[in-house]
Amino acid sequence: MSEVSLLKQLARSLMTGQLIAASDPHRQQWHLAPAVGLLNDPNGFIQANGRYHLFYQWNPLACRHGAKWWGHWSSADLVHWQHEPVALLPTEDYEISGCYSGSAVQNNGKITLIYTGNVKYTDGSRTANQCLAEEMPDGTFRKLGPVIPLPEGYTGHVRDPKVWKHDGFWYMVLAAQSPDIKGKILFYRSEDLQQWHLLGEIAGTYLNGLKEFGYMWECPDLFPLDGQDVLLCCPQGLAAEKYRYLNLYQCGYFVGQLDYQQAKFPHGEFYELDLGFEFYAPQTTETADGRRLMFGWLGMPDENELAQPTIKYGWVDCMSSPRELSLRNGKLYQQPVKELQLLRQSDGFRWQGSAQDAPELAAVSAEIMVEVSQPFTLTLRDEASMSWDGECLILTRRNWRTGEQESRYWFGSLTSLQLLLDSSSLEVFINGGEACMTARYFPSPEKRTLQFHGTGTVSIHHWLLSACMIE
Numbered sequence: 001m002s003e004v005s006l007l008k009q010l011a012r013s014l015m016t017g018q019l020i021a022a023s024d025p026h027r028q029q030w031h032l033a034p035a036v037g038l039l040n041d042p043n044g045f046i047q048a049n050g051r052y053h054l055f056y057q058w059n060p061l062a063c064r065h066g067a068k069w070w071g072h073w074s075s076a077d078l079v080h081w082q083h084e085p086v087a088l089l090p091t092e093d094y095e096i097s098g099c100y101s102g103s104a105v106q107n108n109g110k111i112t113l114i115y116t117g118n119v120k121y122t123d124g125s126r127t128a129n130q131c132l133a134e135e136m137p138d139g140t141f142r143k144l145g146p147v148i149p150l151p152e153g154y155t156g157h158v159r160d161p162k163v164w165k166h167d168g169f170w171y172m173v174l175a176a177q178s179p180d181i182k183g184k185i186l187f188y189r190s191e192d193l194q195q196w197h198l199l200g201e202i203a204g205t206y207l208n209g210l211k212e213f214g215y216m217w218e219c220p221d222l223f224p225l226d227g228q229d230v231l232l233c234c235p236q237g238l239a240a241e242k243y244r245y246l247n248l249y250q251c252g253y254f255v256g257q258l259d260y261q262q263a264k265f266p267h268g269e270f271y272e273l274d275l276g277f278e279f280y281a282p283q284t285t286e287t288a289d290g291r292r293l294m295f296g297w298l299g300m301p302d303e304n305e306l307a308q309p310t311i312k313y314g315w316v317d318c319m320s321s322p323r324e325l326s327l328r329n330g331k332l333y334q335q336p337v338k339e340l341q342l343l344r345q346s347d348g349f350r351w352q353g354s355a356q357d358a359p360e361l362a363a364v365s366a367e368i369m370v371e372v373s374q375p376f377t378l379t380l381r382d383e384a385s386m387s388w389d390g391e392c393l394i395l396t397r398r399n400w401r402t403g404e405q406e407s408r409y410w411f412g413s414l415t416s417l418q419l420l421l422d423s424s425s426l427e428v429f430i431n432g433g434e435a436c437m438t439a440r441y442f443p444s445p446e447k448r449t450l451q452f453h454g455t456g457t458v459s460i461h462h463w464l465l466s467a468c469m470i471e
C-alpha cells in the first residue's frame, strides 16, 4: 500500500481511537503504551546527542500482529517522552509484510536504523531482507533499502539485527533458523553498514555445548558488561519444566566472552531474564555515562495476548520500565533506572511492624520497597499476590483469558522487594535486582490497594507515582 494511503488510515485510527484508549481504566499511567493499536518489541533504543530515542514495533491500524510499522518516541530523561514522526511504514516490496525489529546506531552524526524487511507469500513461505534507513533533518527517516538478502542455508526466518561498533568495524547479531528448524545467532562484520560479511554462527541450538534448544531464537542483543559479554535472546520451543520455562516463549541470557577474530562466543548456562509472565524481546543501549539500559516488551504473543480487556478500548501491550543492567558473580542484575525516582510524588511513607498490621496502601500507580526476613504474603488489588515461605517466592495472578490462578517461582534467600506498579502491570525487583518478576494484570478499577498478611516483621517504604503521559 502507498505511504499516503497508510497515513490516511493512521489519521482515522488516531482520530477515532485516541480518546477511547485514554479513557480505559487499565490505561497505563507512566509506562509507554501505544496511542492506539498494538505495540510489541522495543526497537532502535539509543542515546544520541543527549536524547534517548526509543522506537517500537507498532500496528496502529488494529489490535493484532501484522505488517508492522516503527513508531518513535524521544526523551531527555527516560521519564518524560514525546512523540516523534512515525519512523518506518511498510511500503516497499522488500518489507511489504512489515518493518520488523532492529536497532539503531549513530553513523556520520545521523541515527541510522537497521531493521528487517519481512515478506510473506501467499503459500505461507516468507523471506527477509536486512535494511537501512537514515535520519533526515526533519526527524523523519529515509530508507536506503536492503543490505543483506536472505543468507543461503537458512529458512525465511531471519530477523532482528542488532548492530554495534567495535575497534572501527560494525558488527551485527542476527536471529536465524537453520533448514533443520533450529534457532541460531549469526554474526556479521561491516566497514560501512552497507557491505556485510557473515563470520559464522556464534550461538544457538547444537552450539557451545547446547543440545536441543529451540526452533528459533528471536531478538538477539550482544554487549560487553563488567568485563564479560552478554547475549540476550528469546528462544522459542523450550519445553516447560516444573519451575522454569513456564511461558510460551523464553527470554534470557548467556554470559561468555566474544572472540571477534575467531567469531566464537563460548558461554555458560542460559538464565531467564524475568521469572514472571510478560517480558519479551528486550533491547539494550549504552548511555553516554556508561550505563547499560534495557527496555523489554510487557507482552507475550500467541497465547493470552489478544484476550486482554484493553482491546475493547483499541490498544494493547506496553513497554517495561527502563532497567539498568550489571553483572555480579556471573548473574545479570536489573534495577529500575534512577531517573524513575522523578515519578515519586513525595518522600513517601514508611512503616515497620508485623505484616498483618500494615496499612492498606495505594497500588494503582505506586512504588514500594519491602524489607523482609520472615514469611509473608502480599495481595495486589485482589488480582495477584506474592507469597514468601522462607524458600520460594511465588507470584500468582488470575489469568485474564482462562480465569484460572497461575504461578511463577523464584528460589533463594529473600531480603528485599521493590515493586513498580501501574494501572495494569507489576514489576518486582528481588534483592536489589538479583531477579525480576513481571506481569500484566487487569484488576477491577475499584480495587486500588495492596494488603500484607502474616505475622513476620516487614519494613515498608511506599511512594505514589505521578502519571506521566507522553507529551
Ligand code: FRU
Pocket (backbone or CB within 6 Å): 040, 041, 057, 068, 100, 101, 102, 116, 159, 160, 218, 219, 280, 281
Ligand atoms: C518478537 C518478534 C520479532 C519480530 C517482531 C515482529 O516479538 O516476533 O522476532 O521482528 O516481533 O513484530
